[in-house]
Amino acid sequence: MVRVYTIASGKGGTGKTTVSVNLGTMLAILGKETYLMDADLGMANIGLILGLQDAPVTLHEILAGKNNIDEGIYKGPAGLKVIPSGISLQGFQQADPDKIRDVLSEIVKRCEFLLIDAPAGISKDGVVPLAVADEVILVVNPELSSIVDALKTKILTEVVGGHVLGTIINRVDPNKSEIISKKMEKALGVRVIGIIPEDANVRRAAAARAPIVVKYPDSPASIAIRRIASGLAGVAFKEDTARVPREGFIERFSKALFKKKSDMK
Template structure:
């Protein structure tokens, strides 16, 4: 049965959606049947990162009861399955967040991992993604406001009877890695699963609407995402050699553009 991870944060702008996409893609590249779902029905940034913003059927229509979930599942990079949300305010207004439980029941069959991109902050729309998760992962930045808001999300998660699996420290300073890791773990009372370093390739990849783990698989952030995926999947992580990096990038790009295996 699939393991459902909700990727959450306290405040917006921590890199939660980018993390969801790259972690999901990394799991798919490991051969794990993985689907990512954009439960942030108000902002809906996941589709933007993949060029799916013009999709006619999204999670909005499913939550409004006008479409079935299988109609809102799209093929993503590396074999990843993607359920985007729509961008229209009307679609947002017509959505019924309570139907997300039904959606989850329908999509977990045959999957190894389901990743939910949750809305930032504490709201009614954000409670359900936390409540349906097997495990919650918090994405934070090394700043006080991010930590304080993450603590609130952690408290809410525990009130719902769920557990925080750990924390991803995004945009970390590599030269202060251990200091940051220890401080964050102590402050949030949760294990730091991975440090994602500041990396210009993240924005470049977003501009090309391609996950960094495919466009620049050996860049610092991509390596961290792939290492995290291997840990979650229970597999040994191995970095690509330069030759393998070039070959794998060409192969993955061909799959993304032309389809096929």
């Protein structure tokens, strides 16, 4: 059975897109056929995080009717399939967000999991991802403004007929995780499905344009994401879950050589 999850937040800056990328990658590592779609048409970031900012066909072109879905699907880490949005204003203006439903109806025929990275805040573009998903996962920081905005997103989700599965609390002080979890459940009225601790390796992985679950698989944030993904996939959580092999010198050298030859054509 295909599961469609929209990853949402009430405000920008919560780490929602980073969570989406790493959660999708971890599901792929667990052997699940997983697609990740960037539905943030105006402020797309997935392409930037994964080095796909120059992708010739994005969700913008698909929603504008210029290209078909197959042309906008790219291979990401661990076999994750990625559908990025473009970063140009012209592409944003030409994209029709109402056609996202048509794109989704085609993608769900191909996968086990579809993660939709929704726009932050409350906007027309953000309503469709909240309404079409099986369940919505809120990414929240342990601060008042993030909680208040997440509550607004939860209410909007329910108004448009969606359902919030729970929340992932991101960037948490490990010494305060238990008390923060209880306060969050009380404030939002939904269960906490995962807590991701503050981890400097998240920024290091972002600088390398790689998911932290691949770049630093033993880091605290990676282990937390692995736990969340295992719960969604319905598999037993294991800290030594199979990982993506790291590239050795020969692989990196060959890739660089191939790229250089391609650039010369």
